[in-house]
Amino acid sequence: MNRTFLAAAVATALAVAGTADAETLRWARAGDSLTLDPHAQNEGPTHTLAHQMYEGLLQRDMSGEIIPSLATDWAVTDDPTVWRFNLREGVSFHGGQEFTADDVVFSFNRAQKPTSAMKELLASVAEIRKVDDLTVEIVTEGPNPLLPANLTNLFIMDEGWTMQNDSEEPQDIANGGDNFAARNTNGTGAYILDSRVVDERTVLQANPDYWGMGEFPLEVSEIVFTPIQSAATRIAALLSGEVDFIQDVPVQDLARVDQSDGLKISNAPQNRVIFFGMNQGADDLETDDIEGENPFAKVEVRQAMNMAIDREAIKRVVMRDQSDPTGVIMPPFVNGWNETLDAVPEGDATVAKEMIAAAGYPDGFTVQLDCPNDRYINDEAICQAVVGMLGQAGITVNLDSKPKAQHFPLIQNRTTDFYMLGWGVPTFDSEYVFNFLVHSASDERGTWNATGYTDTALDEKIVSLASETDTAVRDATVNEIWEQVQADVLYLPVHNQILNWGMKEGIDFAVQPEDQPHVKFLSYSN
Amino acid sequence: MIAYIIRRVLQGSVVLAVVGFIAFAMFRFMGNPIENMLGQEATRLDRAALAERLGLNDPVPVQYVKFLGKAVQGDFGVSYRNGVPVAEMIVQRLPATLELAFVSAVLAVFFGIVLGVFTAIRRDGVLANIVMSTSLIGVSLPTFLIGVLLIWVFAVELGWLPSFGRGETANLFGWESGLVTASGLKSMILPAITLGLYQMTLVMRLVRSEMLEVLRTDYIRFARARGLSDRAVNFGHALKNTLVPVITIIGMQVGQIAAFAIVTETVFQWPGVGLLFINSIQFVDIPVMAAYLLLVGVLFVTINLIVDLLYAVVDPRLRVT
Numbered sequence: 001m002n003r004t005f006l007a008a009a010v011a012t013a014l015a016v017a018g019t020a021d022a023e024t025l026r027w028a029r030a031g032d033s034l035t036l037d038p039h040a041q042n043e044g045p046t047h048t049l050a051h052q053m054y055e056g057l058l059q060r061d062m063s064g065e066i067i068p069s070l071a072t073d074w075a076v077t078d079d080p081t082v083w084r085f086n087l088r089e090g091v092s093f094h095g096g097q098e099f100t101a102d103d104v105v106f107s108f109n110r111a112q113k114p115t116s117a118m119k120e121l122l123a124s125v126a127e128i129r130k131v132d133d134l135t136v137e138i139v140t141e142g143p144n145p146l147l148p149a150n151l152t153n154l155f156i157m158d159e160g161w162t163m164q165n166d167s168e169e170p171q172d173i174a175n176g177g178d179n180f181a182a183r184n185t186n187g188t189g190a191y192i193l194d195s196r197v198v199d200e201r202t203v204l205q206a207n208p209d210y211w212g213m214g215e216f217p218l219e220v221s222e223i224v225f226t227p228i229q230s231a232a233t234r235i236a237a238l239l240s241g242e243v244d245f246i247q248d249v250p251v252q253d254l255a256r257v258d259q260s261d262g263l264k265i266s267n268a269p270q271n272r273v274i275f276f277g278m279n280q281g282a283d284d285l286e287t288d289d290i291e292g293e294n295p296f297a298k299v300e301v302r303q304a305m306n307m308a309i310d311r312e313a314i315k316r317v318v319m320r321d322q323s324d325p326t327g328v329i330m331p332p333f334v335n336g337w338n339e340t341l342d343a344v345p346e347g348d349a350t351v352a353k354e355m356i357a358a359a360g361y362p363d364g365f366t367v368q369l370d371c372p373n374d375r376y377i378n379d380e381a382i383c384q385a386v387v388g389m390l391g392q393a394g395i396t397v398n399l400d401s402k403p404k405a406q407h408f409p410l411i412q413n414r415t416t417d418f419y420m421l422g423w424g425v426p427t428f429d430s431e432y433v434f435n436f437l438v439h440s441a442s443d444e445r446g447t448w449n450a451t452g453y454t455d456t457a458l459d460e461k462i463v464s465l466a467s468e469t470d471t472a473v474r475d476a477t478v479n480e481i482w483e484q485v486q487a488d489v490l491y492l493p494v495h496n497q498i499l500n501w502g503m504k505e506g507i508d509f510a511v512q513p514e515d516q517p518h519v520k521f522l523s524y525s526n
Numbered sequence: 527m528i529a530y531i532i533r534r535v536l537q538g539s540v541v542l543a544v545v546g547f548i549a550f551a552m553f554r555f556m557g558n559p560i561e562n563m564l565g566q567e568a569t570r571l572d573r574a575a576l577a578e579r580l581g582l583n584d585p586v587p588v589q590y591v592k593f594l595g596k597a598v599q600g601d602f603g604v605s606y607r608n609g610v611p612v613a614e615m616i617v618q619r620l621p622a623t624l625e626l627a628f629v630s631a632v633l634a635v636f637f638g639i640v641l642g643v644f645t646a647i648r649r650d651g652v653l654a655n656i657v658m659s660t661s662l663i664g665v666s667l668p669t670f671l672i673g674v675l676l677i678w679v680f681a682v683e684l685g686w687l688p689s690f691g692r693g694e695t696a697n698l699f700g701w702e703s704g705l706v707t708a709s710g711l712k713s714m715i716l717p718a719i720t721l722g723l724y725q726m727t728l729v730m731r732l733v734r735s736e737m738l739e740v741l742r743t744d745y746i747r748f749a750r751a752r753g754l755s756d757r758a759v760n761f762g763h764a765l766k767n768t769l770v771p772v773i774t775i776i777g778m779q780v781g782q783i784a785a786f787a788i789v790t791e792t793v794f795q796w797p798g799v800g801l802l803f804i805n806s807i808q809f810v811d812i813p814v815m816a817a818y819l820l821l822v823g824v825l826f827v828t829i830n831l832i833v834d835l836l837y838a839v840v841d842p843r844l845r846v847t
Contacts, residue, residue, distance in 0.1 A: 035609055042565030120567035173563060173609035174579050182609060198608060198615075199805065200691070200797040228690050228795045229804070232674050236689040240681045374808065405557025405810045412561065412573065424566075436566070443570045 024222040025519060028234055029247035032199045032227040037182040038155035039110055040171035042117040047153045048516045052204055052223060053094075054155035054187030057085055057104065058148055062521050064271070064333050064428065064513045066148055070099065070156055070188060080143035080469050081126075087134040091211045093158045094193075095186045101130040106159035108138070115172040121150045124466070142467040145474070149427035161186045190216065190520040191223055201226050210520075217523035238263060238502050245503040247515060251322045251377060257502045267322070268511035270499040272424040274376055275329045276369075276386070276492040278302060278417070281452015285417045287368035287398070295365050296417070302489035304355035308393035309386055310347035311495055318381045323495035328486065329423060329433065331496045333513060336430030336478040341486060352393035364394030370419045371399060372407040377497050383420055386494075414441065414450045421448065422497070426514070430478045434462040438485055453490055534834065538827035543594070545823040549816055550590040558582075559606045559810040580606070593816055603813035607805065612817045616799055621702050622692055623791070623798030627784035629705075629714055630722030634783075635776055638726045639765075642733025646741065647760060657730075664727035673720040673793035680716060688713050690795040721790040725779045732775055736768035770837060777833035785822040 033049035034041045051059070057071035071085040091099040108128040111118040124147070127139040140147060162168055165180035185193045190212060191204035204223040212218065226243065228234040231250045237243045239260055249257060249265065258265045278296040279285060285294050295301050311325035324332075328341040356364060371383035380401045387397040397418070410416040425432050439445040439462045440454040461477050468474040485491075499511050509522045559580070560573050577583055581592065596603065602612040641661075645654040664672075681689035693709030695702045704710030740746060741764055749759045788800035795801070799818060806814035 034607060040609065042567065117565055120565070120569065120572070171609050173604075173606065174576050175604075177609055178604070178611065197618075197797070198610070199801065226691065226795070229801070230793050230795065233677060233690050233793055233795055236674075236677045236682050240685055240689050242681075242689055403557055403808070405559065405562065405808070406555075407557075408561040409558040412570075447568070447570055448566065 022221040023219055023524060024224060025220040025245060025522065026224045026226070026243040027245045027247075027517070027519075028226045028228045028237060028243045030227065030229055030231070030234070033202070035171055035173070035182045036185050036193070036196070037167070037171040037179065038157065038187075039107075039113075039116045039118050040173055040182065042121075042153070044515060049202065049225065050155055050187075051153075051189070051516060051518055052191040052520075053185045053189045053193055054157070055189050056154045056156060057087075057151055059518070060152050060512070060514065060516070062510045062512045062518060066152065070104070074148060076143075076145070076469075077137070081140050083138045083140070083144075083147050084131070085136050085138070087136065088211060089134055091188050092209060093161065093186050093188055094207060095158065095161055097158045097160055097186075099156070099158070099188055100133045101136045102133075103156055103159050104128070104136045105130050106162070107156045108154070110157065110162070110168060110170060111154055113169055115175075115177065116170040117173075118154060121154065124150075143469045144466065145469050145471070146427055146429055146431065149429060152426070155187065157181070158186050190218060194222075199227055212520065216520040218520050219523050220519050223519055235502075241504075245501065245507060245509070245517070247501055247517070249500040249502045251320045251500070254320070254322065254500055254502075262505045263502060264505050265500050265502055266509065266511045267498050267500045268513060269324050269331060269333075270424075270497040270515060271331050271333060271426075271428075271513040272376070272422050272497045273326060273329050273331050274379075274382065274420065274422045274494045274497060276494070277411075277419050277421055277449075277451050278305075278492070279414075279450065279452050280490075281454060282417075285367060286415075287366075287417050289366040290361070295359070295361055295367075298359045299488060300355050300359040301361070302492070304352040304359070304393060305390060305395070306345050306489050306492050307347060307355070308349050308352035308389050308395075309345075309492060309494065310349075310389055311344050312347070313389075314382055314385050315495060318378050318385050319495070319498075322377070322498045322500065324498060325495045326493050328482065329437065329491050329493045330425060330430060331513070333428050334425050334430055334433070335428060336475070336482060338479075341482055347389075349389065349392035356394050361394070364396060366396040366398065367418050368398045368400055370407060370410050370416045371401045372404045372420060373401040375404040375407070376420075376422045379420060379422075382494060411448060411450045414452070416450060419450065423448070424514070430482065431462070431465045434465070434481055438462060438481065438490065451490060453488070455484075458484060531831070531835075534831050535827075538824075538831070541827060542820060542823045546594060546597075546816065546820055547590055549819045550586055550593065553810075553812050553815065554586060556807065556815075557810050559812065562809050563606055593813075597817075597820065602817040605806075605814050606811045607809045607814070612813045615802060615814065616817060616821065618702075619797060619799045619802050622704070622796060623784060623787055623800060625703065625705055626714065626717055626721060626787060626790070626796060626798060627780070629718040630783050630787075631725070631776075631780045633718055634722035634725035634729055634779070638729025639733050639772075641726075642730040643737060643760065643765060645730070646734045646737035649738070658734075661727040661730060664723040665731075669720060669724065669789045670793050672723060673716070673790060676716045676720060677793070687716055689716075692797055717790050717794040717796050720793070721783060721787055725776075725783060728779065729772065729776060732772055733765075733768060736771060737764055740764045740767050773836055774833060777829050777836070781826045781829045785825055 031045045033046040034043055035046060038050045038054050055069045057069060058066050059069045061067045070088050072088050074083060074085040077084050087101060093099060105128050112122050124140045124144045125138055126141045129137050131137055162181060167179040167181035171177045171179050171182040190207055190210045192207050194203040194205045196202040202225040206221045228237055234246050235253045238246050254265055257263050280296040282294050284292055315321060315323045315325055325344045326342050327344045330337055369383055371380055373380040383399055387399050390397050411419055411421060435445050436448045439459050441449050461481055465474060465477060499515055501511050503509060506525050508525050560576055564572055564576060581589060604611050605615060641657055645657055648654040677689045680687045691713060692704045693713035694707045695704045695710055696706050704714060746759060746764055749763050787798060788804055791798045791800035792804050803818045
């Protein structure tokens with residue numbers, strides 16, 4: 001009793017301190033949120049803005065750890081296909097409505113509708129049911145030990161508000177859908193929408209009734225979010241003091257920002273790995289000069305290529321030290337990662353050349369590399385560097401760079417021989433990587449695997465992960481799969497990207513590995 | 527006269543139809559919007575279903591006819607990026623672009639003519655030569671570079687003017703205007719200079735050379751011999767007769783300013799239709815791109831019509847009989 005009183009007193013004191021000391025955070029990044037409807041787009045900047053206003057049952061904090069949000073705790077019940085979530089008491093939406101289990105059930109059902117962009121993340125959910133006002137159970141098709149990791153961007157809306165405003169279907173972007181929820185919000189989050197002009201300016205005000213008072217710093221009382229597309233202008237706006245905090249700092253400007261008085265750069269490894277894929281399944285490649293066979297089909301060639309890429313040189317020259325060279329296609333936070341897998345292969349062009357010659361290509365061969373030029377940090381420059389490195393190993397690479405809108409369909413349609421791809425792992429678990437990049441290409445899985453690699457036994461192992469509840473067994477399977485991926489050189493990993501945020505001196509804000517700044521965690525050091 | 531206008535409008539619609547068709551034929555090569563619209567978790571079935579719903583599997587002529595059929599009824603479809611009706615997006619963005627274009631054009635025409643006349647009359651003056659030399663910068667530097675330089679000097683180093691955005695706007699009879707607030711006007715200065723600099727130097731050089739031409743003619747000499755004041759000779763007689771080619775160029779350039787403010791809008795994060803167009807290209811937002819290109823077509827056709835009518839006002843010989 002006493003303790004509760006104390007906590008309440010501290011919370012009130014903090015709340016008072018927070019309002020007395022009104023701080024506006026002017027924040028800029030390259031792109032705007034696409035919609036305010038929390039289930040209509042599955043996209044980084046859209047989720048990031050939504051996170052300030054809406055909340056899920058749980059969320060990732062600034063270090064990427066899962067922490068409670070609208071649920072206070074959760075666990076698998078005796079039945080391994082049922083998860084039980086206990087909900088937070090006394091939470092209300094911005095409009096004053098009380099938060100209950102009905103809202104959770106409603107929001108999950110909404111996120112599973114055909115027009116929802118979040119439905120794939122809930123593909124394993126068979127049913128969600130209310131136990132009582134503050135308890136829900138999620139029933140999955142088969143055990144799903146990783147369910148919570150799929151829920152970090154799954155926002156809860158108020159049932160009454162959404163129904164009243166005819167927004168029970170998520171905004172149907174493809175079919176000209178426009179709804180109330182795409183332009184208005186009613187979440188439980190730390191900030192309330194004040195005004196918004198798309199692509200121009202979004203203003204949020206601190207929620208005076210936020211349940212997290214005292215749990216989070218909550219030192220920002222107003223957020224003014226402005227997309228600034230041109231990198232030079234974004235930097236200029238930070239240098240001239242017109243904004244306080246920017247994301248998407250171009251690597252060539254990092255030093256300049258860091259050296260400016262009153263500004264600093266924070267960085268951290270990003271949840272995104274960059275790598276190359278090779279079409280090793282085809283009988284013959286479209287773009288090579290070897291008739292009737294596919295040089296990529298030979299593992300020696302792939303090993304040699306892996307050797308020929310000098311990741312340290314790419315880091316130094318192309319990335320200005322802003323990358324974390326890796327030998328495996330997953331970032332370090334992912335379950336399944338270890339240092340042995342991550343070890344970068346020794347680069348040696350001479351040995352690589354000999355290996356390619358020994359594999360039956362004494363004169364090397366020619367192939368085309370497809371590369372995006374507007375998707376990853378310095379993507380085209382990395383490809384150019386790799387063209388040179390493979391050239392030394394005897395492989396003549398013709399580079400074809402194009403915008404992402406033209407590049408990704410090549411991978412989707414599997415009409416590329418050699419391509420660059422970057423991958424983030426929102427669930428922070430290897431299974432996600434395997435499902436999309438390692439499993440044989442099929443309608444459901446392997447959708448981003450354009451390597452033509454198929455191995456039925458491996459596919460079975462991958463599928464088994466989804467329902468394996470024994471952590472030790474599961475981890476062992478994960479490791480087995482990785483060892484095969486590494487031994488077969490399925491991909492040529494390059495590096496993990498490093499994220500940089502630029503901000504005013506005096507702002508304490510750790511870089512979040514998913515590039516999602518949650519402003520409620522921001523504090524000022526003076 | 528009315529028959530003439532009707533004929534021009536009909537010609538204009540043919541031009542628009544052709545512009546639209548070429549645009550649609552080009553969209554095929556811009557890439558696929560599906561990847562941008564669905565998250566990376568989408569299955570192949572989701573992708574195929576979306577492509578079907580968007581009608582992307584239809585042949586280009588079919589897509590084009592569907593688009594035209596709706597467009598003539600004023601329905602330009604819905605943005606693939608924001609899910610908002612395209613017409614609404616363009617109407618919301620248009621004031622920003624039109625105001626910027628208007629201010630740029632006024633600056634360009636005013637300073638272009640004044641400086642052009644000045645450099646023509648004082649052909650050998652030191653100041654005139656300095657103006658002529660500096661004007662080379664306006665002609666030769668690319669717009670984005672001028673923009674970035676201006677931002678660097680006036681926003682970052684001096685801190686006088688904002689580096690991005692439109693400042694505060696006020697609602698004037700449903701028109702969001704930045705011309706009536708102090709911060710809106712401050713925000714206007716750098717983008718307007720950036721956008722209009724090329725046109726200003728162009729007008730100036732044109733006026734100058736035309737003036738030099740005219741000043742050599744006999745009637746100017748007679749005018750001087752009659753003892754008319756310099757002002758009457760220079761402005762009343764000489765300038766007026768240089769204006770026909772100048773109006774043609776201004777007309778074409780005003781269209782350019784409004785339609786291709788894309789670079790300036792991107793550099794200054796100016797929330798107009800040019801910026802919208804750039805965003806749409808990156809996203810392969812076909813409805814927005816199509817509507818924008820049609821809008822630009824309408825703009826050019828209209829401006830050309832106005833220019834033709836203006837000729838008649840300035841030069842009685844060109845009056846259509």
